[in-house]
Amino acid sequence: MGWLSKKPSNLIKKLLLTSFVWIALISHCITQVTADFSASVTRSCVSTQVVFTNLSTSTAGNVVDLEWDLAGIYANKQSPSIIFANPGGYDICLIASDEFGNSDTLCREDYVIIWEKPTANFVNDLGFGCSPLDVVFTNTSTSNNGQIVEAIWDIGGSTNLTILENVDSVLQSTYIAPGLYSASLFITDDKGCSATIVKSKAVEVLQNPVFDSSFEVISGCELPWEVEFSNNNPDSGTTYEWDFGNGETFIGANPPLIVYDTINSFDLIVAVNKNGCTDTIRELDIISPGSPLNFSVSPLGACIDTELTFSETIPISADSIFWDFGDGSISTDVRPLHTYSVSGCYEVTMIRYSGECIDTVTKPCLKINPSPILSAHVDNQYACSIPIELGLTASASESGIFSWDITGVGDNKVLFGDTTSILINQIGSYNISLDYITDNGCTASFDDFPIVIEPFEATLPTESTEGCSPLKVLLQDDISSNLDVVSWDWTVYSGKKGLTGEMMTFNEENPSFMISDTGRYDVQLIVENQIGCKDTILIEEYIKSGVPPNVDFTATPLEDCILTPKNFTAVTSDFADAWVWGTDGTDTLSIKKNPSIILSSAKTWDISLTAYHNGCSNTTIKEDYLNILEPGVNYKIEYNCDDPYTVMLNNGTTGADSSFWEIELGRHDRDTF
CATH class of the missing domain: 2.60.40.10 (Immunoglobulins)
Structure with a gap:
């Protein structure tokens, strides 16, 4: 520590300065720039834009100068781009220099390969x-x-x-x-x-040529016939070649009158040509000079209530036609529709008017068949369990086809035949309809066979029978079913079933009887419906018979503030089994035997207690029994639709000297005033 406190000598200073210079020189000598780059794509087709990105680095500092040679195009940007419009291989070079003047060069031969476009044809x-x-x-x-x-x-x-x-x-x-x-x-x-x-x-x-023609018999009561053919849409650029079937032909848009002098049926053939597009129109048996008059009825072999169509079979249209259907009905329609309501044989007449020609055709017997007689039956139409097989059987007065349509739970099904069956695996309601058509087209049907597959369940009303002894009892079931109940077996046990007490039995739908003894009675019902389904229900203590208990009560304190709980004590017979506290015998305060209650307003209260034994009740009312002292807190909140974020608090408290409000504005925010 003492050495560190001394000042360095001049020699030491010179040595330190010399070392720093040498370190700087060595660092400068080993500095290296590495030129590098990448391209967005190196293999592509002509007219592709290629973007190049500089990846060069320097160990001494930043690369500050770039010289790109993009196949003869020069740039100095960080990421230059070029569009190659011609196919071939392109060399790419980059010279990168740092801030100290150090540089490096990287050239890549055929770095970008551009392919020429194909030729579409x-x-x-x-x-x-x-x-x-x-x-x-x-x-x-x-x-x-x-x-x-x-x-x-x-x-x-x-x-x-x-x-x-x-x-x-x-x-x-x-x-x-x-x-x-x-x-x-x-x-x-x-x-x-x-x-x-x-x-x-x-x-x-x-465009193919379009041709439409019509004809008119100028004279046609007797041979020879003169027929005028008309081209309804002649075209000057279209050629027409007519063949009238009687040996005569014509080339042109509108032919002259054509004469038919033999009894036969003749075809009309017209070849049409426009701009090389041809079409040939053939009208078979269009002209029938001397052909016998006739008419058709469809469908043949029809039944009553079937709509029939009447049509003349001559291709030459008449001026008017009169029909007499033989049942008192007539028509002047060209192709009338008519329905017969009674089976039988009817004489039908057609009178045809064409110019001065009047022709009559009569068919002496148009047979109208009666509707077929159809009967059908479904086995197991009602059932209470699954799976259940429905048997379908039908018969008719004539041969034909039976079609059964089954709808309901799941997919609809169609079955055929006079005898068939279907297996039902789901509870629910179904419907079966039957359509029948005879060999000659007459029909009959049954629209509705309701099928009900539902569990049969014995039920009783939820409210039991209870009251004071002697007690009158009326037993009723609460069964909901599409099938009639045919038998009832009632058993009333005084005590638990099969353990204690006597029992009463009844075999009627709604038995009525008296119970004189107090107690609780189990009730069992066994029922059976019209198809033999049975079910049993047993409800314990369904009937209760009791006596009125003695009723009294006390409460403490008898006078105090609103928020002070009032403790009530019932003083009733030991056999009492239910209690209802009220204010006047109607409003319920509690159903506990000895409740603790806070009364909601400052006033004098009447208190009532009703005690029960097996539904038999007794009530005691004590008027002005409790005095609740003021203040009595009350308030009302008023909302303003025009200003929904503001509410009005109206203080309705009575008997208070001062009020203190505490309002919770949020989960962790309260306000007091």
Whole structure:
């Protein structure tokens, strides 16, 4: 310690200064700068922007100067970027210098490799045509980088947008709607380089010719017939070739009158051509000179209440038609609808008016069948346990198809056949309906077979029977069931079942009897419903018969402040088993035998005590028994909807000299005033 207190000599000072200079020189001589950098991407396609990042370091200080050579582009930024527009390998160099002038150079040959884009192209075998037009597309794209690995087509039509990994496969699309369609192809090669080609008018779908015709028989009561055919939408750019089926043809938009002089049925064939798109219209048996008049009825073999359709079978329209259905009903509709309500054989007549021609057709017997007679039965329609098998049986007066529809808990089910079954595994309500259709189309049905699978449970009202002896008792069950209860077996035990006392038995629904002795009685009920389900319930001490107990009471203190508890003592018969304290025999204060009670307001109180024995009661009331001294605390809170954060506290306290408020504003915040 003594040496440290001395001042250093001049020699020591010189030695220390010399050492410091040597240390500085050595530190400067071993300083090293390490040039380094990275790139956001080193392998990519043309037009890619590459960002370079300086990673250079210096052991002496900060790197403060950067000289980048980005394939002939020079920069001095910390993170320069460049877009390589041409394919090839690019050298990247960086000279990094620190604040002391130390530097280092790093060059990396072919550090960035840029691949050229592939060439996207395709051909399609058809450029235009009539609808529907099938066009095949072939991918002719190439890549100098390697293989094309994906092709995304957007060509519209039936194919629309499609992604193909097998890029050499052809693609077909069908075009229906007329118009111009564009097509595009997006390709990607195995280096990840991509290209797109779009052909805006790759496919043109031409409009097919539209043809509509009508005809009118100018004279048609007897042969020969003169028929006028009309082209309803002639087009000057469309050619029409008519074949009338009688050996006559015509080329043009509107043919002349065509004459038919033989009894037969003739077809009309028209070939239509527009811009190379053709269509052929065939109307079979459209002209029937001398053909017998007739009409059809559907459906045949119908039943009563079935709607029938009546139609003439001649293709030439009439001016008007009169129908007589044979049951007193008529119609002037061309295709009338009619329903018969009684089965039988009906004569139906059609009178046809066409110009001066009047033709009549009569069918002597249109048979209308009666509705089928249907009967059905469901076994185990009601049950009280699961699983339960429902047997479904049906019969009908005619052969046909039976269809059962089961709805309810779980999935709906449909069963077929005149005899079938279904296993029910869940409690609940179900419904079965039956639809029946005969071989000739007549129908019948049953809409509702309710199925109820529910537990059968014996229950009694929750309130027991109790009161003073002698006690009149009326027993009733509290069973809720969709099925009728058919038997009741009541047993009343004086004491615990099977241990002590006598018993009474009854076999009626609601037995009535008197109990003269005091006590508590167990009640047992065994019930059975109409399908044989049984259940038993036993409730202990369900009937209680007692005598009125003696009732008196005391309380202390008889006069005091509100907050002082008042201790009440019941002085009743030893056999009393329940107590109700009140203010006047109605308002309940407590049901304890000896309660401690704080009365809520300053006044003179009447006190009542009702004591019970097995439900038999006796009451004592003492008027003006307790005096509660003021003050009596009371207050009211008023809220203001216009100012919800402010409330008004109204003090309703009586008999007070002063008031002290304590308000809890939050969990740990209180205010007093």
